[in-house]
Amino acid sequence: MPSPTLSLILGDQLNSNHPWFNSTDKNTTYAIYETWSEATYTRHHIQKVCAFFLAMRTFADELRAAGHNVIYRTLDESRELQLESIADNLLYDANELSAGTIRYQLPDEYRLDEELKSLSENFEGVIEATDTHHFLSGRNDVADLFAGKKTYLMETFYRSMRKRHNVMMEANGEDPLTGQWNYDHDNRGSLPKSITFPEASTFPKDVSSIVKMLERNGINTMGRIKKNVLSYPTSRSECLEALTDFVQNRLPLFGTYQDAMTVRHPLLYHANLSFAMNVKMISPREVIDAAVSEWQRRPEEIEINQVEGFVRQILGWREYMRGVYWAKMPQFALTNDLDHQAELPSWYWTGDTKMNCLGHAVNQSLDLAYAHHIQRLMVTGNFALILGVHPDEVDAWYLGVYIDAIEWVEITNTRGMSQRADGGLVATKPYCSSANYVNKMSDYCKGCHYKYKEKTGDKACPFNSLYWDFLDRHRDKFANNFRMAFMYKTWDKKSGEDKAAILERAAWVKAHADEL
Template sequence: MSTRTLRLILGDQLNASHSWYQQQDDKVSYLIAELPQEVGYVKHHVQKVCAFFAAMREFTAALQAAGHDVIYLTLDETQHHATLAELIADLCSQHKVATFQYQLPDERRLRDQLSRLSLEGVAISAAETEHFLLPEAEFPRFIKAGQHNRMDSFYRKMRKRLDILMEEGKPKGGQWSFDADNREPLRKDDLANVPEPLCFANDVTDILARLERHGVCTFGKAQAQLLWPINRRQAKALLAHFCTVCLPNFGRFQDAMTDQSPLGWSLYHSRLSFALNSKMLHPGQVIAAALAAYEADDAINIAQIEGFVRQIIGWREYVRAVYWVNSEQYDAQNFLLAERSLPEWFWDGDTKMRCLSQAITQSLDYAYAHHIQRLMVVGNFALIAGLSPDEVEAWYLGIYIDAIEWVEQPNTRSMALFADGGWVATKPYAASGNYINKMSDHCQSCHYNVKERSAPNACPFMSLYWHFLAQNKATLGTNPRMAFPYRTWDKMADTAKTETLARAQAYLHSLNEL
């Protein structure tokens, strides 16, 4: 009678510290596989696919070096299996498996798929990923389904729970958030001091050839020498680089944008999200390293470390809880009834709007953009232009190297598009071009004039913002946080309103030409 166990490891489950690997067992085999279904459920950035496949390959080598038996299958071996379930059933039969085990996927799509798995004569069980700081069983204590849940309240509870930046039960520095101190744009003198990002040169030519051989449809700029970390050693090096080089100015410039420096794509950001979301790094490990740097380096003040801590134990854990508590309802959310298709330049960055051209071209070049580019440039435009949440979400899920549905769906559908009507944000994050002009230098060299609302060369953000408010007044007009912009709109002269709306309509009818 067979006693062999097969354990599945998904591409975002590369956690070397998992309890599975603490003991060697010659009756246990691990399965890591490049899957046709995973490269096809949305159109992915080519660097994203290469990074996950390369990281999976490196994790396989690490497990094998530690004495574990690993079955690694490339697309060459899995191409004839339409689904993961088919592949698992085939392998269980081939290897006479008695027990199949998997770690709970962090995407509802995959979790549903594996929960329906039925293997004749094979026992099936699921384990935790042992990665996140808040267990799923506790989500209902923190997040209520179908209603607004304040991230700030969640964050405070997590700070207390984990005893991070706390002194005698109170927040270190006398306040919970120093966000108001972290909103500086980059001045000319600041540009000369932007640090060189730590980049790697991981050879993925074989993966690129394999993707081409199997006709995998991707987009974005391919890199034969991938700059992203693909193993634990590189991920830890990137973490150390952030703590020593970037953290002293991280919070200060975390909202800034520039196209006046070739380093504008990276600035002071950690770029650790891929390593975290693939689980090469544990959030506790990241926080511990950042806190140690803060304690050792007087150049890192409380505003810098608090801003980073909030991203990891606040926002990251919060969106995961929101995702799972609302998971069955999320796909249907379209509160503002947005339905326009994405403009063609979402796929090539070829737009005269400097801020969007910069954010999208950067994303195509590096599979990366920082949170303000994602929210207040691309997301803001998608919101005020009324773009379809389904299309926008698929684009975000495909283009960013760190994009996995649990983190991308709440960030896109909730935060950027207000499609849930307020589960995350208390108001739409709609803004005119003034915000972008304040936080960037993009407007200085733009084809459009950020000072104009209705002129032929008016900034599209200016006219579309007011059009968005006018179109959604019945829905948003009673929101207390929208009172000020609606008062401003109501006081505007009728002629100015008419001309602004006419300019917006002209832009909406020619989105591809903007």
């Protein structure tokens, strides 16, 4: 009889459709671990840790029910055995089982990839790595597509993916349905006053035992969890229910209002399926297919811009971000092209600020471990950018606070798109704005302590002076950028007195950021 095989399943590899599980093998044992290293490599949101651990436990139970051999070690058990990392646990069990083979699915984080590559230093048997069978592109596809290029244009990648996977394409496989690839210009609507928001499915579960375990082990978390109840889907069946709920009830207006922000509802028309996909309980292909099928079933109710905008986020942006990550890591994590050095204001951890937009976006993030992409990009990210915060600080906050934040998707969005630390690889212009954009796309500015139209004075919105200060201090970087030319012309038309007053206000804001 061959020696036993030990097969590792990471916390973001909960894919029940993986070929590993097509049949049962009594000679194979699957291993899933809660570890100190994964719970502490950044300061995670309390709901994020609870969701990962609960989803992992549920997946282990489902594997056992299907007849598979499973080792599941809780954080308590790992620490009792003094096994702090994934590799520590894996090598311990390989020895206990006298395993001749260790198998693992390729990790999506560089640090874990390096950790598992080093297993051979302490294991004399066979080590096999296989694909996760989740993504629609390979690790190196983006790097190969843009070889020799200084910038990686997502639209180019997106069109190639539409063709490769025959998504919303004409019969010839070359042209997009309706003859148009991208409906982004139709997806920037601001919310009318009378609009209503459908309530999304929730899946409340008491996670008090996990919370107590984290406290018992001294895990330092951030954020809040009301009454120790977690409402995210943590099983495949729940994820499928959440997907059905989205395509039926929110997809019809998703595209039009995907950039809108409001204090009236946290989710608006967004899917909130990123955690489900990022831990692989559902696949991007089945999410895309569900959206396209619903559009085809109800063409009179769902316009093409709604579904195309959604497909672009998954087939385009999500896959593209992963490709950028594997093309540029580990150097990408060290980039700071704008040489920003400021600290993140303390209220990013409390929500205690007089700025309505940031107070709402930060508190929602702390309460729900969720904010949609424009809140992340144009409120919390925009402010950190124009304030000049060091990208390390921004990375740490985003990686910790959001339930869907895994480094491959977090750092490329944050350090690349949001903070422009990558020198312009991901974005052709910095995503910065004054209060005018926030007011246009939200109801945040109504009733705010600060005045969104004012640039100077005690009540002037901090976004305004910081925006012009950002452009002024980085003129050498952006003055020749054709997408920034209009703003520099506007700045240059201001009088010397006006410029000095704006920069003076910006200097005060930067010196008193914790007090805003």
